[in-house]
Amino acid sequence: DFLALDFETATTAADRPCELGIAIVRGGVVREVRNWLIKPPQWPYFSPWNVAVHGIRPDDVADAPRWNEVWPEVQDLLLGATVVAHNAAFDMNVLKATLASQCIAHPSFRYFCSVSMARRVWPGHGSYGLSAMCGHHGIPLKHHRAGNDAEATAELVLRALRDGDTLDSFVRRSRINLGAFYPGGHRTPGGKVTAVEH
Numbered sequence: 001d002f003l004a005l006d007f008e009t010a011t012t013a014a015d016r017p018c019e020l021g022i023a024i025v026r027g028g029v030v031r032e033v034r035n036w037l038i039k040p041p042q043w044p045y046f047s048p049w050n051v052a053v054h055g056i057r058p059d060d061v062a063d064a065p066r067w068n069e070v071w072p073e074v075q076d077l078l079l080g081a082t083v084v085a086h087n088a089a090f091d092m093n094v095l096k097a098t099l100a101s102q103c104i105a106h107p108s109f110r111y112f113c114s115v116s117m118a119r120r121v122w123p124g125h126g127s128y129g130l131s132a133m134c135g136h137h138g139i140p141l142k143h144h145r146a147g148n149d150a151e152a153t154a155e156l157v158l159r160a161l162r163d164g165d166t167l168d169s170f171v172r173r174s175r176i177n178l179g180a181f182y183p184g185g186h187r188t189p190g191g192k193v194t195a196v197e198h
Contacts, residue, residue, distance in 0.1 A: 001026050002082040002167050004114075004154035006146045007094040008054040010040040010061075011047040014097035017067065018046070018056050021146030022077055023154040028161070030154050035147035036074070037064040041101075054144040067098055078109045078181075082167055086130045086153045088113035088189070092179065096186055096194075106181045106196060112171065112189060114153050120174050121160045130156075 008019040017038050024032045037060060044058035051057055085091035088111055099106060118128045125132070130152060134141040139155045142148040161170050171178065177189035185195040 002084060002154070002157065003077060004150045004157065005083050005085050005091055005095075005111075006149035006153065007091050008050075008056060008144065008146050009094060010050055010056075011042065011045070012050070014093045015101040016040040016042060017094055017098055018050075018061055019054070019146040020070070020074065021148070021150035022074070023147075023150040024077070025154050025158070028158060030151055030158075033147045033151045034073075034077075035145075036070045037061050038070060039064040039066050041066075056145075068102060068104070071104060075107050078107045081109045083109055083111040084114050084117070084153060084157055085111065086114045086133075086149065086156070088115075088179070092181075092186070092188075095181075100196070105183050106186065108180075108182045110178045110180045112176050112178050114156055116189065117157065117160060117174065117176050120176065 002025050004023040004025070006021045007017045010016040010018040018040050019035070019037050021033060021035045023030050024034070037056070039061045043061065046056070046058050092111060115128050118133055125136070130149060131141060131143050133156055134152050137156065137159050139152050139159070141152045179189040180187045185193060187193045
């Protein structure tokens with residue numbers, strides 16, 4: 001059981017999420033995908049480059065909730081979970097920066113990166129981007145929309161599991177490094193620890 005998470009951002013600033021998707025895996029199956037459009041603090045400004053990537057425009061989030069309105073539901077999902085993201089450094093930086101900008105305490109959860117996972121499980125590929133990996137494994141993907149990317153990431157992890165694997169046994173066997181969020185700070189999968197500043 002695990003969650004797959006993906007953010008899209010309105011600008012290059014990490015604390016400007018405009019969409020969040022979380023795929024919920026239970027019993028080896030994606031049971032639900034939740035998707036939130038989010039009105040970022042600098043609305044209506046969106047970077048043209050970001051819009052070109054994900055297609056989300058200011059008008060799309062004009063009536064969307066702010067981060068502090070979606071956070072209670074998101075936090076309930078994350079607490080105590082194992083979370084995966086494709087290029088987790090990006091998504092976890094968005095989460096960390098957004099929480100910091102609004103003085104919200106970290107929840108406790110652990111996470112890993114499915115790019116690093118894919119490199120260990122399927123060595124020798126020219127690209128480990130989500131689109132390339134999904135194409136190789138026959139996973140449908142509408143790229144750069146948060147719910148779609150989260151669901152595809154979850155399916156990629158499920159393809160990597162062997163019969164009889166639990167997520168914990170898979171992580172140990174594949175020597176995947178885990179990062180963590182906790183109330184006082186954050187630890188990257190590489191072991192770098194940062195404390196929350198107050």
